Amino acid sequence: xxxxxxxxxxxxxxxxxxxxxxxxxxxxxxxxxxxxxxxxxxxxxxxxxxxxxxxxxxxxxxxxxxxxxxxxxxxxxxxxxxxxxxxxxxxxxxxxxxxxxxxxxxxxxxxxxxxxxxxxxxxxxxxxxxxxxxxxxxxxxxxxxxxxxxxxxxxxxx
Numbered sequence: 001x002x003x004x005x006x007x008x009x010x011x012x013x014x015x016x017x018x019x020x021x022x023x024x025x026x027x028x029x030x031x032x033x034x035x036x037x038x039x040x041x042x043x044x045x046x047x048x049x050x051x052x053x054x055x056x057x058x059x060x061x062x063x064x065x066x067x068x069x070x071x072x073x074x075x076x077x078x079x080x081x082x083x084x085x086x087x088x089x090x091x092x093x094x095x096x097x098x099x100x101x102x103x104x105x106x107x108x109x110x111x112x113x114x115x116x117x118x119x120x121x122x123x124x125x126x127x128x129x130x131x132x133x134x135x136x137x138x139x140x141x142x143x144x145x146x147x148x149x150x151x152x153x154x155x156x157x158x
Contacts, residue, residue, distance in 0.1 A: 009156055011041040016145055017153030018095045018102055021086065030092040031074060035156075036102060037084040038142050046082035050131035051138055053078075054116055055109055057124070058135060059085070061117040062108040069101055095154040103146040110139030 005022050014037065021035040039046060047055075056078055063073045074088040089098065112132070119127045145153070 009035075013157040014041055015153055015157075016040060016084075016142070017149065018099060018146065019154065019156050020093075020095055023092060029090060032089050032091060032093040034087040034089070034093075034095065034098060034102070035079075035084060036087055036142075038138055039083045041081065041083050044083075047138060048131065048134065049082070050129050051134035052082055053126065054119075054130045054132055054135035055085070055138060057116050057118050057130070058109045058112050058139075059105050062105045063087070063101075066101065066104070099146065099149065099154075103143060106139045106142045106146065108139075110136055110143050112136065112139075 009021075016037050016039060017035075019035040019037065021033040024031045024033070056076065060076045063076050064070050066073075069089070072090040074090060076085060076087050078085050087098070087102070112135070116130050116132060118124050119130050121127055
C-alpha cells in the first residue's frame with residue numbers, strides 16, 4: 001500500500017503550529033485540511049483524552065457558530081496521536097488566512113467556563129470524559145503560540 005500523506009510529514013522536525021495538511025478536490029470544490037499542532041510530536045507529552053474531548057466539544061461549537069466561517073466548517077476533531085487537531089474547511093485556503101479564526105477559537109477554549117456544550121448522556125457517547133481546566137490550559141498555551149507565530153510554524157518543515 002502507498003503511504004498516506006500525513007505519514008510523509010517529518011514528525012521529528014515538526015513543531016507546534018498551524019499548517020495546511022492537504023487540499024482535496026470534491027467535485028468542483030476544494031477542501032483544505034489544517035493541522036493544528038499543539039505539541040511537539042515524540043518529545044512533549046501528548047494531551048490526555050479528557051481535555052482533547054473537551055476541546056473538541058468547545059472548538060466544534062465555536063466554529064459552527066462563527067458567523068463568517070460556519071458554512072465552510074466541515075469537520076473539527078482530534079488526531080489519533082493526541083498532539084493536535086484537524087480542521088477541514090471548504091475552500092482553497094492558506095494557514096495565514098485562517099490564523100485569525102483558529103486564534104479566536106482557541107481564545108474561546110482558553111476562556112470558557114461553565115457547562116461544556118454537549119456534555120450530557122443524551123448528547124454525547126462519553127460525556128463523563130471531560131476536563132475543562134486542562135482544555136483551558138491547552139487553549140492558553142496554543143493562543144500564546146498563535147499570537148506570536150512565525151512563518152516557519154505556518155509551513156511544514158521540508
